[in-house]
Amino acid sequence: MTTRHDLSRRSLLQGVALTAPALALGVTGPARAATTTIGFIYVGPKDDYGYNQAHAEAAAVLKKMKDIRLVEEEKVAETADVERTMESMIRLDGASLIFPTSFGYFDPYMLRMAAKYPKVQFRHCGGLWTKDKHPMNTGSYFGYIGMGQYLNGVVAAHATKTKKLGFVAAKPIPQVLVNINSFAMGARSVDPSITVQVIFTGEWSMPVKEAEATNSLAGQGVDVVTCHVDGPKVVIETAERRGMFTCGYHADQSRLAPKGYLTGAEWNWIKVYSDFAEGMKAGKAPGNFVRGGLSDGFVKMSAYGPAVPAAAKARAEAVKAEIMKGGFAAFTGPLKDNKGTTVLPAGKALPETAVELESTNWLVEGVIGAIA
Amino acid sequence: MSGADAPGAAAREGPGGALPAAAAAGIGILPGAAAAPADRWYPWRRAAEAGLAPIAALLAAFAAFAVFLLLLDKSPAEFLDLVWRGAFGSWFSLQNTLQRAAPLLLTALCVAIPARLGLVIIGGEAAVALGGLAAVAAALPVLGGPALLVWLVMAAAGAAAGALWIGLAGWLRARRGVNETIASLVLAYVGLAPFNHLVEGLLRDPASLNKPSTFGIGDALMLPALPGTDLHPGLLAGLAACVLSWVLISRTATGFAARVTGGNLRAAQLQGLPVQKLMIGACLLGGGFAGLAGMIEVAAVHGRANASLIAGYGWSGILIAFLSRHNPLAIIPMAVLLGGIGAAGGLLQRRMDMPDATVMVLQGFIFVAILASDTLLGRHPWFQPRRAES
Numbered sequence: 001m002t003t004r005h006d007l008s009r010r011s012l013l014q015g016v017a018l019t020a021p022a023l024a025l026g027v028t029g030p031a032r033a034a035t036t037t038i039g040f041i042y043v044g045p046k047d048d049y050g051y052n053q054a055h056a057e058a059a060a061v062l063k064k065m066k067d068i069r070l071v072e073e074e075k076v077a078e079t080a081d082v083e084r085t086m087e088s089m090i091r092l093d094g095a096s097l098i099f100p101t102s103f104g105y106f107d108p109y110m111l112r113m114a115a116k117y118p119k120v121q122f123r124h125c126g127g128l129w130t131k132d133k134h135p136m137n138t139g140s141y142f143g144y145i146g147m148g149q150y151l152n153g154v155v156a157a158h159a160t161k162t163k164k165l166g167f168v169a170a171k172p173i174p175q176v177l178v179n180i181n182s183f184a185m186g187a188r189s190v191d192p193s194i195t196v197q198v199i200f201t202g203e204w205s206m207p208v209k210e211a212e213a214t215n216s217l218a219g220q221g222v223d224v225v226t227c228h229v230d231g232p233k234v235v236i237e238t239a240e241r242r243g244m245f246t247c248g249y250h251a252d253q254s255r256l257a258p259k260g261y262l263t264g265a266e267w268n269w270i271k272v273y274s275d276f277a278e279g280m281k282a283g284k285a286p287g288n289f290v291r292g293g294l295s296d297g298f299v300k301m302s303a304y305g306p307a308v309p310a311a312a313k314a315r316a317e318a319v320k321a322e323i324m325k326g327g328f329a330a331f332t333g334p335l336k337d338n339k340g341t342t343v344l345p346a347g348k349a350l351p352e353t354a355v356e357l358e359s360t361n362w363l364v365e366g367v368i369g370a371i372a
Numbered sequence: 373m374s375g376a377d378a379p380g381a382a383a384r385e386g387p388g389g390a391l392p393a394a395a396a397a398g399i400g401i402l403p404g405a406a407a408a409p410a411d412r413w414y415p416w417r418r419a420a421e422a423g424l425a426p427i428a429a430l431l432a433a434f435a436a437f438a439v440f441l442l443l444l445d446k447s448p449a450e451f452l453d454l455v456w457r458g459a460f461g462s463w464f465s466l467q468n469t470l471q472r473a474a475p476l477l478l479t480a481l482c483v484a485i486p487a488r489l490g491l492v493i494i495g496g497e498a499a500v501a502l503g504g505l506a507a508v509a510a511a512l513p514v515l516g517g518p519a520l521l522v523w524l525v526m527a528a529a530g531a532a533a534g535a536l537w538i539g540l541a542g543w544l545r546a547r548r549g550v551n552e553t554i555a556s557l558v559l560a561y562v563g564l565a566p567f568n569h570l571v572e573g574l575l576r577d578p579a580s581l582n583k584p585s586t587f588g589i590g591d592a593l594m595l596p597a598l599p600g601t602d603l604h605p606g607l608l609a610g611l612a613a614c615v616l617s618w619v620l621i622s623r624t625a626t627g628f629a630a631r632v633t634g635g636n637l638r639a640a641q642l643q644g645l646p647v648q649k650l651m652i653g654a655c656l657l658g659g660g661f662a663g664l665a666g667m668i669e670v671a672a673v674h675g676r677a678n679a680s681l682i683a684g685y686g687w688s689g690i691l692i693a694f695l696s697r698h699n700p701l702a703i704i705p706m707a708v709l710l711g712g713i714g715a716a717g718g719l720l721q722r723r724m725d726m727p728d729a730t731v732m733v734l735q736g737f738i739f740v741a742i743l744a745s746d747t748l749l750g751r752h753p754w755f756q757p758r759r760a761e762s
Contacts, residue, residue, distance in 0.1 A: 045728065071722040079683045080673045084468045085718050091464050092457070093722060104583050108675055126582070171572075173582045202568060359581060372573070 035067045036096055036280050039089035041082060042074040043102035044205060048231035050250040055101045055125070057251065058269035068277055071095060078104035086113045090120055097121045097280055099273070106140070114138045121285055123276060125269075129289050139286060141272050144293035144352040146182040147323050148265025149226070150330050151301055151316050152247035153186025155262045156224040157194055158312030159245045160187075166217035166244075167198040168210055168227035168235045172371040174360045176228045181364040183226060183247075185330050188366050190315065197222055198369035205230045214238040224262070236261070245307060252302045263316070264302035271297045293352050295324045327351050337362035338369075411758040421755040422702075426695075429745035430709075433737040440733065446724055454723055458716030465715060467602050473711030474603070475500070477610030478665035479689025480696065480703045481617055482538060482658040486552070487698040488621055489654050490634040495541060495556030496662040497686025498563025499534035503663025504670040504681040505567055506533035508586045509575060515589065522593050526667050534663015535656040537563055542655025546648040552655075564682060571678055585678035595672040606668035610707075613661055617700035630654060662686060695742050709738075 046056035052074065063070040071093045076085050082105050089095040096119075100110050103126040114122045114135050127142035128134075156165050165187055169176050184196040197220060199213040210227070214235050217225055226247035227235040233256060239246045240257035248254070248264020276286035292298035301320070304313055322328055329349035337343045343362050344350065350357055363369060438448035459469050482496040510529030511522050541559055545552035570576075575586040595605050621627035630650050633640040640647050666681055674680050692710055696702030717731035724730075750756070 073718045073721050073728075075728040076718070077683045078680045079669070080471055081683075081714070084471060084715065087464070088458070088468065088715075088718055089722070092719060104678075104680060108673075171584070173584065175582050 037069045039095035039098040040072045041100045049233040050231035054251045054267040139288035141290040143298035149179045149182040150186035153183040157187040157190035164222045165196045166222035166225040168213045177360045207234045210234045218242040261305040268300040336365045414757045425745040429741035433741035455716040458719035459712030468715040469712040472714045473707040474607040475685045476707040478661045480692035482662035483693035484698040485658040486654045492553040495560035498560040499662035500666040501681045503530035503534040503666030505677045507667035508677045530663045530667025531660040535660035538659025539656040542652040546651040588676040604672035
């Protein structure tokens with residue numbers, strides 16, 4: 001046993017002895033070329049057919065751009081691990097722009113690294129940046145994807161026979177609730193008798209519960225399903241096996257459900273990333289607070305699947321054209337939540353950019369399910 | 373004491389009286405003790421054997437992995453170079469490794485200590501989470517107090533919560549005969565439920581909209597880094613806990629009683645050892661260490677309790693404990709090894725364009741090799757005790 005202990009001490013000493021030359025290398029390394037090194041950090045696998053894939057696909061496009069060097073790391077936990085990854089990208093790869101893409105990376109991890117490396121730019125996906133509160137070498141970008149789910153709802157309403165839609169959701173947080181409500185509003189704009197059954201799994205990625213939830217929805221007669229979890233793969237595949245229709249989320253899942261995939265609300269991050277990268281090359285720091293929705297090109301819809309009827313396409317395209325004009329308000333008063341409380345008085349309308357939606361804590365009328 | 377003793381334990385000898393009897397019963401706690409006067413180098417050769425076997429295993433694992441890399445058309449030399457640079461090759465990399473190892477030292481003890489009594493406890497994950505949560509909950513009422521006091525309160529609360537949770541599994545085993553492995557595993561999932569409930573409900577900071585978290589302890593109360601480094605004091609706590617646990621197990625009467633219990637439960641009962649107390653105590657201690665790991669994560673890294681505490685430290689601890697054969701001192705190099713693989717993993721992904729799973733494959737190779745190397749122990753005669761000439 002003592003030998004093992006000695007071994008660890010020896011490697012420790014070796015490490016310390018190597019410090020000086022390695023540090024010197026680290027200083028000269030990054031500064032050599034005119035290329036911009038950009039670091040991407042993902043919380044899950046890059047090919048999850050979901051949140052992470054949406055970012056990774058955009059990163060792959062970015063990689064092909066001139067004078068851009070891309071370094072990527074997947075499955076990085078929202079702990080001190082992500083600090084080490086950021087620091088490693090800065091110190092060992094010479095990254096000058098870092099995209100920690102998961103929501104939980106921001107505080108305190110990214111903020112701590114931003115204070116330590118003030119010359120490096122950090123842009124976080126999630127919309128948490130506040131002027132005067134957070135440093136200027138940090139920032140956030142985010143998209144309004146609620147209208148994508150609204151369009152999902154419009155198409156789903158045409159496809160359903162049972163008038164029962166299903167929603168597999170991760171956690172009852174505002175972003176997720178807005179998506180559920182938007183999906184329900186879209187469907188009920190076509191047929192007000194439609195209901196949306198929601199099941200919360202409680203975790204961002206819990207494949208077993210997601211499959212259970214989908215099966216349980218099928219058992220209750222639901223025939224169109226969508227979701228908001230990190231990787232929709234399990235939900236979409238399970239629904240396809242159960243002969244249900246599906247609406248995608250985060251990325252394009254049509255390959256997983258060739259028969260039942262209707263359409264999907266996808267992120268189009270390349271718009272943001274290429275703007276940022278071009279700016280960096282021109283010596284301009286990326287914007288600190290960047291947001292957009294369908295009409296800004298931040299969000300796009302999957303191509304319609306074979307099961308989508310012509311009437312659905314026509315209706316969805318008409319609504320989409322309306323949304324593309326900007327300022328479209330899906331939530332218009334009078335509006336009640338599913339407990340009968342008025343959440344929006346008559347005459348009031350909330351477009352997707354409304355600040356009120358960011359603290360949503362209600363499920364709209366027509367949604368079956370409870371937050372707590 | 374009698375109430376806690378195992379039924380049927382008739383003998384009323386103290387642990388001291390049990391010593392020679394247990395050794396004579398062939399439990400093998402002190403092999404070579406009888407031959408010691410004649411073969412004074414045996415303990416050293418035995419230690420060398422224990423150290424050489426895992427090193428050989430490590431080399432074999434890397435060799436096998438090199439073949440795997442060649443099949444993937446990647447360069448093993450580049451791979452080794454990157455592992456070295458990413459994990460140990462510079463002060464930054466070494467700190468990266470040690471930071472990752474820090475929580476694992478404590479969670480590995482949560483498995484290793486009960487394991488010395490023959491208990492397989494695998495529920496450390498919940499003890500970490502509940503320890504972190506309890507630390508925050510205990511800190512909130514005393515936030516105005518001096519930092520040292522707040523830290524002590526947090527540490528006590530965190531350790532107590534972890535101890536309670538794992539101790540419960542130990543109590544179920546000792547007093548109700550419930551299998552401790554299943555109990556601790558199920559309790560791990562049960563424990564995460566109130567954790568989520570409180571973080572997303574009662575203790576939630578309403579400002580944490582999309583990532584539910586408790587109220588924070590504030591920057592002023594965060595544990596400072598060790599001077600001149602980025603390392604947090606959790607590393608020292610982990611190292612101290614490993615050394616103290618080793619002393620407890622290898623150099624005290626209580627530890628000896630624990631090892632006797634692990635070696636042969638019936639014999640321990642016959643000797644009148646307080647088997648049930650030892651079992652519950654080992655679980656309390658192990659759980660306390662895991663809870664402390666949670667407290668340190670909160671006080672040194674996150675500043676609040678949220679889902680980031682459920683990062684798999686408890687599960688990794690199981691791996692490390694088994695790799696170190698439940699020897700608290702061996703936990704240190706094994707945790708550093710695992711931390712190093714984690715630290716190098718990122719660089720490998722970035723430079724060699726390999727998925728994160730590649731590192732999992734390497735880990736798999738290493739673990740299988742190290743566990744298999746156990747069978748080499750005791751095979752070579754050179755390492756065996758020499759017979760005394762009389």
